[in-house]
Amino acid sequence: MSNDQIGFMLGExxxxxxCAKGDRASQKALYExxxxxxxVVCQRYSRSTQEAEDILQEGFIKIFKSIGEFRAESKLxxxxxxxxxxxxxxxxxQKLYLLPMVDVTGISLPEREEIxxxxxxxxxxxxxxQSLPDGCRVVFNxxxxxxxxxxxxxxxxxxxxxxxxxxxxxxxxxxxxxxxRENRYAKYxxxxx
Amino acid sequence: xxxxxxxxxxxxxxxxxxxxxxxxxxxxxxxIELDLAGHESVVMKKKVVFYQRLAAAMVVxxxxxxxxxxxxxxxxxxxxxHEQSAxxxxxxxxxxxxxxxxxxxxxxxxxxxx
Numbered sequence: 001m002s003n004d005q006i007g008f009m010l011g012e013x014x015x016x017x018x019c020a021k022g023d024r025a026s027q028k029a030l031y032e033x034x035x036x037x038x039x040v041v042c043q044r045y046s047r048s049t050q051e052a053e054d055i056l057q058e059g060f061i062k063i064f065k066s067i068g069e070f071r072a073e074s075k076l077x078x079x080x081x082x083x084x085x086x087x088x089x090x091x092x093x094q095k096l097y098l099l100p101m102v103d104v105t106g107i108s109l110p111e112r113e114e115i116x117x118x119x120x121x122x123x124x125x126x127x128x129x130q131s132l133p134d135g136c137r138v139v140f141n142x143x144x145x146x147x148x149x150x151x152x153x154x155x156x157x158x159x160x161x162x163x164x165x166x167x168x169x170x171x172x173x174x175x176x177x178x179x180x181r182e183n184r185y186a187k188y189x190x191x192x193x
Numbered sequence: 194x195x196x197x198x199x200x201x202x203x204x205x206x207x208x209x210x211x212x213x214x215x216x217x218x219x220x221x222x223x224x225i226e227l228d229l230a231g232h233e234s235v236v237m238k239k240k241v242v243f244y245q246r247l248a249a250a251m252v253v254x255x256x257x258x259x260x261x262x263x264x265x266x267x268x269x270x271x272x273x274x275h276e277q278s279a280x281x282x283x284x285x286x287x288x289x290x291x292x293x294x295x296x297x298x299x300x301x302x303x304x305x306x307x
Contacts, residue, residue, distance in 0.1 A: 022233065024226070031222055036214035043215060053221050060225050065232070117209040125209055144203040145210055172202065 012076055020068040027064055034077065035060070038084050043126045044141050045088035047134070059087040085146065089156065095134045115179045128178050136171035143168050 010018070010029055018026025038059065042052035063083050070079055117125060129137060138157065142148045143164070148156070150164040157164070 022229075024229075027229065028222065028226075031225065035217055035221070037212070039215040039217045040210060040213045044210065053217055056217055057221050057224050057228075060221075061228050061232075064225075064229060117205045120209070122209075122213050122215070126215075144206045147207075 016067060016070060016076065019064055030063075031060055034080050037077070038080065040122070040126070041081060041084050042088060044129050044145065045085070045092065045138065047130055047137075051091070055084070055088050055091055058091070059084040062087060085142075089138065092134055092138055093157075115176075115183050117179075119183065120179075124182065128175060128182070131178065132171055132174055135167050136174065139164055139167040140171035140175070 010026065015026050015030050015033075019030055035056065039052060039056055042055040042059070043049065046052040046055055059080075063080055066083075070076065120128075129140070132140060139153055142153045142156070143150065150161050150168070153159075153164040154161040
């Protein structure tokens with residue numbers, strides 16, 4: 001029986017205990033179980049697939065080194081996702097400081113019909129999110145996908161609540177514009193601008 | 194209206210990524226494994242160094258304890274020997290004193306005779 005098969009058969013508790021002991025088969029099994037979901041999380045926060053892979057690698061190393069501290073107060077997947085997000089934020093933090101957040105409160109968001117995202121493939125959506133500026137991308141992920149409030153985001157990123165809101169509005173308008181352009185291209189074959 | 198639209202916007206994106214999966218290349222696991230192996234060897238090296246130092250400290254402690262035990266035992270032996278010799282010597286002093294006493298009596302008797 002291969003290590004992968006053993007890992008598939010192991011329960012979450014056994015996996016955690018094995019990883020805490022430094023058992024390589026358990027570590028691989030845990031990685032195999034969550035790497036695909038975490039890859040998408042990392043891709044959402046990064047500019048490229050290469051950067052996402054680096055975050056994924058760093059995140060899993062942190063997970064294996066600190067899994068002994070996991071107290072099962074939350075689901076293992078939630079704990080792993082939180083570590084991945086923190087790793088992604090740390091890798092972005094320097095960029096966020098280098099590129100100071102600009103308040104863009106003046107952006108108005110006209111009411112319009114939302115484009116259905118089901119028409120898009122996952123890779124396309126990831127590319128659209130990755131094309132956002134660093135600050136906008138991070139705030140968009142934390143607010144829209146992770147569900148944090150602007151106050152929490154402001155604390156996490158050490159920015160003002162107003163900056164978080166304005167960055168989110170900017171991300172939203174950029175995403176809408178990109179989706180419309182992609183949608184138009186897909187429907188009518190218009191050249192991408 | 195704007196609020197519901199806003200919520201719809203977020204819900205759409207959340208649903209789009211909910212349970213989404215992408216397979217990372219094998220190289221990621223290989224790099225993780227290498228890093229973990231490196232970390233473990235560092236931990237092992239630290240353990241080896243710790244046990245080496247512990248062993249060295251124990252040897253030094255054993256030597257010091259042995260030396261201390263040796264000196265204290267020899268001192269004790271010397272002390273008992275000294276005490277023994279002291280107890281052996283005391284009667285001879287008394288006899289000397291006795292002798293001295295006798296000789297002074299003799300001297301006094303000779304002076305009287307003279």
